[in-house]
Amino acid sequence: MRAIADVVEKFNIPAVKCTGGQRIDMLGVKKQDLPAVWADLNKAGMVSGAAYAKGLRTVKTCVGTDWCRFGTQDSTGLGVKLEKFLWGSWTPAKLKLAVSGCPRNCAEATCKDIGVICVESGYDIHFAGAAGLDIKGTEVLGHVTTEDDAIEVIAALTQLYREQGRYLERVYKWAKRVGFGTVRKQIMDDVERRKGLYARFVQSQRFAQIDPWAERVGGKDAHEFAPIADLTVKEAAE
Amino acid sequence: MNTPAPRWVDIGALDAIPVRGARVVRSTAGCVAVFRTAQSEIYAIDDACPHKAGPLSQGIVHDRSVTCPLHNWVISLETGTAQGADKGQVRTYALKIEAGRILLDVAGLDFAKVA
Numbered sequence A: 001m002r003a004i005a006d007v008v009e010k011f012n013i014p015a016v017k018c019t020g021g022q023r024i025d026m027l028g029v030k031k032q033d034l035p036a037v038w039a040d041l042n043k044a045g046m047v048s049g050a051a052y053a054k055g056l057r058t059v060k061t062c063v064g065t066d067w068c069r070f071g072t073q074d075s076t077g078l079g080v081k082l083e084k085f086l087w088g089s090w091t092p093a094k095l096k097l098a099v100s101g102c103p104r105n106c107a108e109a110t111c112k113d114i115g116v117i118c119v120e121s122g123y124d125i126h127f128a129g130a131a132g133l134d135i136k137g138t139e140v141l142g143h144v145t146t147e148d149d150a151i152e153v154i155a156a157l158t159q160l161y162r163e164q165g166r167y168l169e170r171v172y173k174w175a176k177r178v179g180f181g182t183v184r185k186q187i188m189d190d191v192e193r194r195k196g197l198y199a200r201f202v203q204s205q206r207f208a209q210i211d212p213w214a215e216r217v218g219g220k221d222a223h224e225f226a227p228i229a230d231l232t233v234k235e236a237a238e
Numbered sequence B: 001m002n003t004p005a006p007r008w009v010d011i012g013a014l015d016a017i018p019v020r021g022a023r024v025v026r027s028t029a030g031c032v033a034v035f036r037t038a039q040s041e042i043y044a045i046d047d048a049c050p051h052k053a054g055p056l057s058q059g060i061v062h063d064r065s066v067t068c069p070l071h072n073w074v075i076s077l078e079t080g081t082a083q084g085a086d087k088g089q090v091r092t093y094a095l096k097i098e099a100g101r102i103l104l105d106v107a108g109l110d111f112a113k114v115a
Helices: A002-010 A031-043 A075-086 A147-164 A171-178 A180-189 A191-208 A212-217 A231-237 B110-114
Strands: A015-018 A024-027 A056-061 A095-100 A114-119 A122-127 A139-144 B008-013 B021-026 B032-036 B042-046 B060-062 B065-067 B074-076 B095-098 B101-105
Touching: A002 A024, A002 A031, A031 A212, A056 A075, A075 A095, A075 A114, A075 A147, A095 A147, A114 A147, A122 A147, A139 A147, A139 A180, A147 A171, A147 A180, A147 A191, A171 A180, A180 A191, A231 B021, B032 B101, B042 B095
Parallel strands: A056 A095, A095 A114
Antiparallel strands: A015 A024, A114 A122, A122 A139, B008 B101, B021 B032, B032 B042, B060 B065, B065 B074, B095 B101
């Protein structure tokens, strides 16, 4: 928060707001300032939030057991683990996740591409929700008892979607096309299939977690951020 | 109306513009986008879409056209006119290449008339 505030003041950024996915928007940065803004945010340990990507967006969470009397699991902890594991992955269309610590569902997990509802006995995993051009509640994928299993199921589901989904086809459209039952069978019933999908996702993540901010701070696409010529200087001279 | 005599200004090397990309020339009369096509032809037009002033220099270049990044209007680099059903036109500017350097005719830019 402090690093973001420092950057906002330093570059005179006109608008700052919270996003629906619990990120902080910094709006109206001048394009020529972007590499310097990214450098400062990188230095504070942040990477691009990929809010433009056909890939993992945010994992929204509620506060979970630490701070809520209703919480059944550490939903924030699971959200952080999921985001650290999945960030940088590319998918056919954007992929939004949420983890709610109890069925009251403060993180609104049941309208996400993949949602987790924590319960006393473990984790209910949902998928194929939508809250944009279309609005649709999620379908239940299945129930697991441990956090590690939840992460494996979510990564396997993501990989299955990546292998079968068409470009621009959100999870809910893909799942409708191939059948919710088919997806459930491949992830929850066919353990071999799930392990294989998970292994392929893990393998691809070794090459995927590249921060586009750091690349451009390092000089990539530098021509994008500066004019080829500035005639206003020449004009002033005349 | 008289056409002003050309005034050529060196704006940089051809190699400074990526193929199928663009760079911006800043002037007090607004920004001019200088494009380089896949065949390394160069074109200069106003860097503001006639629709909602989108930055055409950040659009996708295809054949001798650019698609505006804001709302997908397609603008001809040769004539500056909007293609298809869309109506509108941006100004075009003359360019030439000499010894790998790009020269832009700034006579059409407003400041040049005043100067």
